[in-house]
Amino acid sequence: MTRAQRRHHLAIWLVLGPTLLAGLLLAVARRPPSPIESRSVARDGEHASSSVSPAGGRGANR
Amino acid sequence: MSVGYVPVQWNRHKRVYDLCVAVAILLYLGVFFAIGKLVYTGRRAISDEILAMRALGTCALLLLHLILCIGPLARRDSRFLPLLYNRRHLGVVTFLVGLAHGVLAIIYYHGFGRVNPLASLLLSNTNYTSLSAFPFQVLGLLALIILFLMAATSHDFWLKNLGPAAWKRLHMLIYPAYGLLILHVALGILQTHRSPWLAGLVAAGVIIVSGLHIAAGLSEAGRDGRRAAAASTGSERRSDAPQNDANWVDVGSVDDLSESRGSAICVGDSERIAVFRHNGGVSATSNVCAHQGGPLGEGKIIDGCITCPWHGWQYRPADGCSPPPFTEKIATYRVRVVHRRIEIDPTPLPPGTPVEPARVDADAPSESENG
Numbered sequence A: 001m002t003r004a005q006r007r008h009h010l011a012i013w014l015v016l017g018p019t020l021l022a023g024l025l026l027a028v029a030r031r032p033p034s035p036i037e038s039r040s041v042a043r044d045g046e047h048a049s050s051s052v053s054p055a056g057g058r059g060a061n062r
Numbered sequence B: 001m002s003v004g005y006v007p008v009q010w011n012r013h014k015r016v017y018d019l020c021v022a023v024a025i026l027l028y029l030g031v032f033f034a035i036g037k038l039v040y041t042g043r044r045a046i047s048d049e050i051l052a053m054r055a056l057g058t059c060a061l062l063l064l065h066l067i068l069c070i071g072p073l074a075r076r077d078s079r080f081l082p083l084l085y086n087r088r089h090l091g092v093v094t095f096l097v098g099l100a101h102g103v104l105a106i107i108y109y110h111g112f113g114r115v116n117p118l119a120s121l122l123l124s125n126t127n128y129t130s131l132s133a134f135p136f137q138v139l140g141l142l143a144l145i146i147l148f149l150m151a152a153t154s155h156d157f158w159l160k161n162l163g164p165a166a167w168k169r170l171h172m173l174i175y176p177a178y179g180l181l182i183l184h185v186a187l188g189i190l191q192t193h194r195s196p197w198l199a200g201l202v203a204a205g206v207i208i209v210s211g212l213h214i215a216a217g218l219s220e221a222g223r224d225g226r227r228a229a230a231a232s233t234g235s236e237r238r239s240d241a242p243q244n245d246a247n248w249v250d251v252g253s254v255d256d257l258s259e260s261r262g263s264a265i266c267v268g269d270s271e272r273i274a275v276f277r278h279n280g281g282v283s284a285t286s287n288v289c290a291h292q293g294g295p296l297g298e299g300k301i302i303d304g305c306i307t308c309p310w311h312g313w314q315y316r317p318a319d320g321c322s323p324p325p326f327t328e329k330i331a332t333y334r335v336r337v338v339h340r341r342i343e344i345d346p347t348p349l350p351p352g353t354p355v356e357p358a359r360v361d362a363d364a365p366s367e368s369e370n371g
Helices: A003-029 A035-043 B012-039 B048-076 B078-085 B087-110 B117-123 B136-152 B156-162 B164-171 B174-186 B196-237
Strands: B249-253 B262-265 B273-278 B281-286 B300-302 B305-307 B332-338 B341-349
Touching: A003 B174, A003 B196, B012 B048, B012 B078, B012 B087, B048 B078, B048 B087, B048 B174, B048 B196, B078 B087, B087 B117, B087 B136, B117 B136, B136 B164, B136 B174, B156 B164, B174 B196, B249 B262, B249 B273, B273 B341, B281 B341
Parallel strands: none
Antiparallel strands: B249 B341, B262 B273, B273 B281, B281 B332, B300 B305, B332 B341
């Protein structure tokens, strides 16, 4: 690799690494309550139309 | 190298490498499937299709991490070079495994309605403002398209026809593809699969890949700085040289170079220069291989030719030309040996310019001449 390419790669990773980590942390931290919690809420009658489908909810079958 | 078109230039190394990769992938898929069947039982049981989807998805992600780690590892330690030699095959395999994961997902989640499965994938979920319900499958599709472009153009035929600069720019798309896949996982499976070890594994992967690249980049920048400082000291040592010698830079002793081995030196802010000792002579060429920019100075002389440590492309030390029938050329440099010190004129000559190697055994100062 040329010197310019090496500098380019280094700059990319100095930006990409922390950005991806921050994105990952944000996505995990902002997760909604788990489906089990939703079901308990629905049973209490506060949310009769829970978003949990009979199939198990979005992504439950992934 | 770039003569004729052969779909795959097989040799023993490539066969062994590919066989190991195929066995490792099949083993991984089998073990993942078996463990999945043991772990997900009773009410937690999941279908074979889902398990296969997860096995293929994690396999593709692992392979991509491995591919991204090979470059910086090989730059830091030559023992990893054999992995670099056939990295392109690993890239194509990663695309195929990812494709199998994608096709399975599209059929399973979008293939049973009246809408075209691909249209369903793109249009059924448009919650682009929600993190938890983000259409993460679109991210995976985009990453797969990039991986396809890279796999399809990985052959040297495309490198030759697109030109090294355009080809390299195209293959730098691996970075956005990696970012898209991490987000595909973060906004997909990590939204529903809540065990902390899974999120931790993904984070560890990002830290390892980016950490290795950053460490390799910083270490090379430091090495370049030290080499430039050493070369600068060499120049100062010769400050009493005649005026017409001003361009010559002392880059070290011939005794520091082993026979048929090279060394990469750095002069100021210019590109690295590869210096080789061979058959009693010293030659200097560009350190950047015309193929994929491999570090020629870390290679050795095989069959009288400088051989790139990455993919084995070869150049004659005396003129920087690949041996016939190949046509690649790299820049050469004027070099001379004065009292067993190697001196180089750091101005690159046009690629393919013949330069007589400076003789090591001559006691008197000897200088190679252009032409």
